[in-house]
Amino acid sequence: xxxxxxxxxxxxxxxxxxxxxxxxxVGLGRVGLPVAAVLADIGYRVIGVDxxxxxxxxxxxxxxxxxxxxxxxxxxxxxxxxxxxxxxxDLEAVKAADIAIICVQTxxxxxxxxxxxxxxxxxEAIAKGLSKGKLVTVESTVPPxxxxxxxxxxxxxxxxxxxxDFWLAYCPERITSGKIIQEFIKNVRIVGGFNKESANIAAxxxxxxxxxxxxxxxxxxxxxxKLAENAFRDANIAFANELALICERVGADVVEVIKIAKTHPxxxxxxxxxxxxxxCLAKDSRLLSYSAKEKGLLPKIIRFSRELNDHxxxxxxxxxxxxxxxxxxxxxxSKIAIFGVAYKGQVDDASxxxxxxxxxxxxxLGARVIVYDPYCKENFGVEKAPNITKAVRGKxxxxxxxxxxxxxxxxxxxxxxxxxxxxxxxxxxxxxDATEAxxxxxxxxxxxxxx
Ligand code: SAJ
Numbered sequence: 001x002x003x004x005x006x007x008x009x010x011x012x013x014x015x016x017x018x019x020x021x022x023x024x025x026v027g028l029g030r031v032g033l034p035v036a037a038v039l040a041d042i043g044y045r046v047i048g049v050d051x052x053x054x055x056x057x058x059x060x061x062x063x064x065x066x067x068x069x070x071x072x073x074x075x076x077x078x079x080x081x082x083x084x085x086x087x088x089x090d091l092e093a094v095k096a097a098d099i100a101i102i103c104v105q106t107x108x109x110x111x112x113x114x115x116x117x118x119x120x121x122x123x124e125a126i127a128k129g130l131s132k133g134k135l136v137t138v139e140s141t142v143p144p145x146x147x148x149x150x151x152x153x154x155x156x157x158x159x160x161x162x163x164x165d166f167w168l169a170y171c172p173e174r175i176t177s178g179k180i181i182q183e184f185i186k187n188v189r190i191v192g193g194f195n196k197e198s199a200n201i202a203a204x205x206x207x208x209x210x211x212x213x214x215x216x217x218x219x220x221x222x223x224x225x226k227l228a229e230n231a232f233r234d235a236n237i238a239f240a241n242e243l244a245l246i247c248e249r250v251g252a253d254v255v256e257v258i259k260i261a262k263t264h265p266x267x268x269x270x271x272x273x274x275x276x277x278x279x280c281l282a283k284d285s286r287l288l289s290y291s292a293k294e295k296g297l298l299p300k301i302i303r304f305s306r307e308l309n310d311h312x313x314x315x316x317x318x319x320x321x322x323x324x325x326x327x328x329x330x331x332x333x334s335k336i337a338i339f340g341v342a343y344k345g346q347v348d349d350a351s352x353x354x355x356x357x358x359x360x361x362x363x364x365l366g367a368r369v370i371v372y373d374p375y376c377k378e379n380f381g382v383e384k385a386p387n388i389t390k391a392v393r394g395k396x397x398x399x400x401x402x403x404x405x406x407x408x409x410x411x412x413x414x415x416x417x418x419x420x421x422x423x424x425x426x427x428x429x430x431x432x433d434a435t436e437a438x439x440x441x442x443x444x445x446x447x448x449x450x451x
Contacts, residue, residue, distance in 0.1 A: 008133030009167075009197060015098055016204045019043035024097035026090060026122045028055055030279065030349075031139055031173045032103030033064075034071055034180045040078035042208060047093040048086040051121075056086045067348035067375070070181045090122070094129030099205065102126070102138045102151075103173070112286050114143050116150065123154035130158040134166045137202050139173045141226055141284060143291045147219040152194055163195035169202035170219045172226035177278070177347045188212040192222025227291075230284035231302050236270040237281075238305035241312055244272035244448025254448025255430050272448045274316040274401055274428030275354025276309040277343030282352060313357035316447065317365070320399060320426045323445040327422040329396055332366035335420070337391045340402020340429075342376035350378035354428070355401045370395070374406055389418060397424040403431050412440045 015021035021044055025036040028050040040046040050056050058064040062076055078084040087093055094100050104118040119140060126136060136155060138147055147170040152162040162168050170192035175183040189206040191214055193199020199216045206214045217225075240258065247254040258269045276282060285302050292299045321331050343353040350356070355371070359380045362369050370383045372391035385391035392398060392415050400407055408431045416423055425437050427446035434451075437444040 009201065012098055012133060012135060012201060013204050016201075016208060019208070021045075021098040021205075022047065022096055024049055024090075024093040024100045026050075026093075026100060026102050026126065027104035027118070027140070028052075028059065028086065029103065029105055030177065031175070032101075033059070033066070033075070034068065034175070034184060035101060035103055035139065035173070036084055037071060037074045037078055038181065038184050038209065040081075040083035041074055044083070046078070046084045047097060048084060049088070049090045049093045050086070051088060051090075053088055056088050059084075059086045068180050069178065074181065090125035091129045094126050095131075097129075097134070099135045099137070100126050100129075101171075102136070102140055104140050106140045106142055108283050108286055112290060114287055114290065116142070116146065119146070119150070120154065123151050124157075127155050127158040130155060130160055130166055132160060132165045135169070135198070135201050135205070136166065137169045137171045137205070139171055141172060141280070141287070142170070142223055143287050144220055144223045144227070145291075147192065147223060148194065163198055167198035167201050168194040168219075169198045170222045171202055171206060172222060174226070174229070177344070177349055185210060186212050189214050190222045190225060191216050192219040193217075194219060224288075227284045227288040230281050231288045231305075233270065234276060234281045234285045234309060235301055235305040236268075237272070237276055238308040240270045240272040241308055241447075243269070245315070247448045248450040251450045253434075253451040256451075257448075271430070273312065273354075273403075273430070274399075274447055275313040275357065277351065277353040277355075278349070279351045282306065282309070312447070313354040314361065316354070316358055316399065316401075316426060316428050317361045319445045319447070320362075320397060320424070321365075323424045323426060323443050324397060327396075327424050327443045329422065329424075331362065333368070334396045335368045335394060336362055336370070336397045336399060337385070337395045338369060338371045338382075339373075339391070339398055339400045339407050340376075340404055341371050341373045341378045341380060342402045342404070345403040346375060346405060348376045350376050350380070353378070353401070356380050358399065358401060358428075373402065373404070375404060376402075388415070393418045394420060395423075396420050397426065399426040399428060400431060401428050403429040407431055412437055412442065416440050416442065 023044050024047045026049045028048045036046045036048040102122050104122045107115050109115040174187050189210050191203045203214045244254040261267050289299050341350045341355040372385040424443045
């Protein structure tokens with residue numbers, strides 16, 4: 001494609017390869033902020049855009065604290081070198097940039113339908129600043145068909161033709177909290193191009209970012225593949241949880257069962273637990289189901305997996321009630337310490353954490369609840385203990401909700417000495433040595449521990 005005698009496609013590829021391209025990252029949340037910092041660290045001029053003034057200010061004044069390993073240091077470095085600038089002015093950012101990367105949130109609404117308002121707003125802003133020869137990529141997780149039917153359509157309101165005057169690709173993020181920086185650099189990336197040219201140009205950028213390789217496909221396949229990854233993980237965990245429920249009933253230990261089954265070369269089973277939380281797994285399964293339902297197909301595995309995983313916090317409370325009964329106690333008026341509010345180990349993020357449901361149910365049953373979490377600030381409206389000693393002193397039961405590393409090496413003897421008579425442990429992540437706990441005099445109940 002030539003404008004004024006210049007091949008703009010080659011020009012952009014040259015800028016990408018020479019790292020002289022200017023990149024606007026729209027949305028500075030869990031994904032956008034590390035994307036902006038990594039690209040700036042590679043050498044690109046990056047403008048980070050967010051509608052939240054306080055976030056933009058906190059980043060530029062180095063007051064942002066993320067708890068993501070290495071990210072605060074990286075932000076400091078690229079802000080100080082001037083490679084990363086932040087603004088709330090999306091129009092100016094897009095005008096100045098050669099490439100715009102959309103990283104806004106795409107939450108589910110109350111009725112489980114996808115809420116694409118932030119995506120629409122980002123696209124409308126980009127459309128206003130769009131000019132010939134620019135590349136737009138989408139990293140946000142979206143329902144199948146969104147890149148072509150919504151993003152391209154809004155961007156074309158600029159009067160420019162998608163795939164011809166500007167390029168568009170869907171390049172989903174695949175990073176997990178706690179390992180974001182390293183996964184950005186090592187994960188295989190997917191490029192779903194609006195057309196072949198778009199895919200090739202977007203791939204040029206990702207080839208600079210990742211050492212993991214780049215897969216080129218169409219937008220729809222990339223969108224579905226992203227959702228399938230998380231829906232598969234959700235289903236695999238649901239299978240592990242179903243095995244756990246079976247083991248509890250028939251009298252076996254699911255950890256032993258899965259360990260043995262996994263020695264088969266073609267079997268891989270995830271870990272059972274007290275629930276599946278986080279910003280992605282439940283949401284993406286529901287997005288995939290929703291998209292199928294819209295086309296008249298009611299998915300079964302994805303839907304039942306969700307139901308089963310959603311039931312696990314409740315099942316944990318049922319285990320707790322049974323364990324307390326065995327210890328001669330009752331949930332009402334019992335004192336319970338919840339170990340972990342984060343949705344998974346080693347992260348400061350309590351989004352959709354099973355802890356929330358467990359705490360709510362216990363309070364509904366009349367228990368007195370305190371939480372302890374060395375990583376995560378959230379307290380879900382109950383008292384938060386500053387350390388293990390204060391958390392367990394005078395309690396009847398400890399519930400392990402999050403697989404934080406420090407919970408693997410609890411001093412059971414010391415904890416028992418601080419707890420009430422006939423103490424109970426509910427192991428929602430199977431990280432406590434059951435034999436040792438019982439030897440120390442605990443009533444031990446664990447997910448899938450029917451032995
Ligand atoms: N969980 C289990 N058993 C397991 C693994 C996890 O019960 O065997 C639970 C965790 O405790 C947690 C939840 O599932 O509550 C989610 O855990 P996760 O490790 O899947 O963490 P996420 O949600 O941070 O990351 C996922 C990842 N997807 C896949 O591995 C397929 C990540 O690579 C994606 O980039 C991310 O979703 C995303 O942003 O989509």
